[in-house]
Amino acid sequence: MSLQTNQFKSSLEALNKxxxxxxxxxxxxxxxxxxxxxxxxxxxxxxxxAKVFSxxxxxxxxxxxxxxxxxxxxxxxxxxxxxxGAKDDYYPFFKQAITQSLAIFLKAQWxxxxxxxxxxxxxxxxxxxxNGQSLYDEDSALAA
Ligand code: HEM
Numbered sequence: 691m692s693l694q695t696n697q698f699k700s701s702l703e704a705l706n707k708x709x710x711x712x713x714x715x716x717x718x719x720x721x722x723x724x725x726x727x728x729x730x731x732x733x734x735x736x737x738x739x740a741k742v743f744s745x746x747x748x749x750x751x752x753x754x755x756x757x758x759x760x761x762x763x764x765x766x767x768x769x770x771x772x773x774x775g776a777k778d779d780y781y782p783f784f785k786q787a788i789t790q791s792l793a794i795f796l797k798a799q800w801x802x803x804x805x806x807x808x809x810x811x812x813x814x815x816x817x818x819x820x821n822g823q824s825l826y827d828e829d830s831a832l833a834a
Pocket of ligand 1: 730731734742743746747767770771774775776777778780781784815816
């Protein structure tokens with residue numbers, strides 16, 4: 691894969707500095723894009739969720755240079771999301787909310803090149819998560 695950790699240097703610094711702020715901004719954008727997304731997180735404590743979301747992005751970026759570990763990480767995340775009710779149609783909201791929130795969060799450090807890198811990264815995350823979901827579905831079909 692062509693994506694590398696060093697492409698996300700300023701994002702990584704900003705996420706590490708304020709994981710809660712970045713995560714909260716992300717969920718604000720997500721919920722304004724789709725009321726359906728808001729209802730999915732109705733019973734979730736959004737403070738910890740916002741932080742976990744940022745920490746997960748940090749971990750994924752750090753694993754970009756280590757595809758052997760990144761691939762199972764994303765598959766596992768995806769298969770856990772089957773239980774959370776994640777459907778294919780919902781992923782584009784996540785992709786859009788990421789670029790919208792990071793543009794606000796990174797201010798002058800956000801540019802066309804960061805937008806391109808993040809769009810590619812989200813495509814990669816989503817593909818990896820969906821792959822985990824389909825593997826899990828096959829496992830359950832075999833077990834049935
Ligand atoms: C299809 C779009 C998605 C939906 C509807 C969705 C929904 C949810 C929900 C409802 C939870 C809370 C689960 C609980 O605590 O009971 C959750 C947890 C989580 N989500 Fe998502 N999510 C989506 C995509 C993503 C993406 C793209 C990421 C990428 C980083 C992500 C990362 C996480 C993480 C790290 C958690 C914490 C729990 C865990 O690691 O299993 N989600 N998600």
